[in-house]
Amino acid sequence: xxxxxxxxxxxxxxxxxxxxxxxxxxxxxxxxxxxxxxxxxxxxxxxxxxxxxxxxxxxxxxxxxxxxxxxxxxxxxxxxxxxxxxxxxxxxxxxxxxxxxxxxxxxxxxxxxxxxxxxxxxxxxxxxxxxxxxxxxxxxxxxxxxxx
Amino acid sequence: xxxxxxxxxxxxxxxxxxxxxxxxxxxxxxxxxxxxxxxxxxxxxxxxxxxxxxxxxxxxxxxxxxxxxxxxxxxxxxxxxxxxxxxxxxxxxxxxxxxxxxxxxxxxxxxxxxxxxxxxxxxxxxxxxxxxxxxxxxxxxxxxxxxx
DNA sequence: GTATATGCAAAACTTTTGCATCCTT
DNA sequence: AAGGATGCAAAAGTTTTGCATATAC
Numbered sequence: 001x002x003x004x005x006x007x008x009x010x011x012x013x014x015x016x017x018x019x020x021x022x023x024x025x026x027x028x029x030x031x032x033x034x035x036x037x038x039x040x041x042x043x044x045x046x047x048x049x050x051x052x053x054x055x056x057x058x059x060x061x062x063x064x065x066x067x068x069x070x071x072x073x074x075x076x077x078x079x080x081x082x083x084x085x086x087x088x089x090x091x092x093x094x095x096x097x098x099x100x101x102x103x104x105x106x107x108x109x110x111x112x113x114x115x116x117x118x119x120x121x122x123x124x125x126x127x128x129x130x131x132x133x134x135x136x137x138x139x140x141x142x143x144x145x146x147x148x
Numbered sequence: 149x150x151x152x153x154x155x156x157x158x159x160x161x162x163x164x165x166x167x168x169x170x171x172x173x174x175x176x177x178x179x180x181x182x183x184x185x186x187x188x189x190x191x192x193x194x195x196x197x198x199x200x201x202x203x204x205x206x207x208x209x210x211x212x213x214x215x216x217x218x219x220x221x222x223x224x225x226x227x228x229x230x231x232x233x234x235x236x237x238x239x240x241x242x243x244x245x246x247x248x249x250x251x252x253x254x255x256x257x258x259x260x261x262x263x264x265x266x267x268x269x270x271x272x273x274x275x276x277x278x279x280x281x282x283x284x285x286x287x288x289x290x291x292x293x294x295x296x
Numbered sequence: 297g298t299a300t301a302t303g304c305a306a307a308a309c310t311t312t313t314g315c316a317t318c319c320t321t
Numbered sequence: 322a323a324g325g326a327t328g329c330a331a332a333a334g335t336t337t338t339g340c341a342t343a344t345a346c
Binding site: 161 | 325327328329330331
């Protein structure tokens with residue numbers, strides 16, 4: 001039960017809704033989920049959890065550093081488990097899937113730009129929007145495993 | 149009357165609402181504005197323009213390449229005149245102001261990362277969130293001229 | 297037992313849309 | 322005159338909040 005300890009460590013009571021939501025975030029084959037996706041997921045699993053609770057819990061998880069909240073162009077907020085090294089995102093505007101990538105050089109240059117402007121970075125977001133390999137090669141996404 | 153030609157060039161009829169909104173975007177001391185800011189600005193100027201029209205016009209301007217729409221963390225969409233070279237943004241979470249910066253190295257590496265993933269970039273956004281020089285040095289923003 | 301968390305419903309906020317009317321060409 | 326643009330009001334979508342009840346420690 002590491003989910004329980006995850007919550008404790010985050011200073012949150014281990015309640016059923018929190019455990020269930022964390023479970024979905026940890027075990028969903030799709031890594032980036034909207035509050036509504038999680039809510040539907042809970043309903044399908046037969047849980048009696050309100051959408052408001054989903055939002056409240058996700059916001060608490062975000063404050064606790066358990067999840068990262070993304071605001072991609074237009075759509076609703078997407079949540080991702082904060083369980084890996086920092087990375088940026090490519091979002092396919094055709095299939096909606098999200099791909100992650102890392103570039104330490106970009107990170108480095110961001111720090112330099114901020115430092116030059118005497119700006120103290122707390123957070124940053126880099127999103128590339130475009131068309132993924134699968135969609136432009138054969139009209140369907142070829143990288144399901146990294147899916148949205 | 150270059151505003152008139154701007155609209156013509158964009159394939160848009162020169163209507164009063166469009167002229168007024170373009171005028172605000174061009175002459176406001178604050179470069180990044182929300183639809184609501186523009187609407188209030190119009191009301192203060194005694195104009196009879198509906199908020200729905202402001203949104204419609206801004207969306208048309210965006211399609212025409214006249215403005216760029218930003219979605220900063222949380223808040224409403226912000227619009228900026230597309231009258232300069234591409235740049236990225238630092239957003240001060242204390243004073244709300246927006247600062248622009250350019251780093252060709254970051255742009256280059258973004259292209260490389262996309263290319264490596266066989267991803268065709270259509271658009272991208274890079275936002276740094278943090279505290280600006282003025283706010284952390286003496287509690288008020290020192291760069292009003294670049295203001296939000 | 298006490299404080300916190302949850303569920304439901306209602307509200308808040310941003311953005312979009314339907315439709316009658318008005319304006320631009 | 323004709324088609325597109327606007328204003329208003331209503332709707333849609335996401336997220337937040339108030340409050341009574343239920344739950345965790």
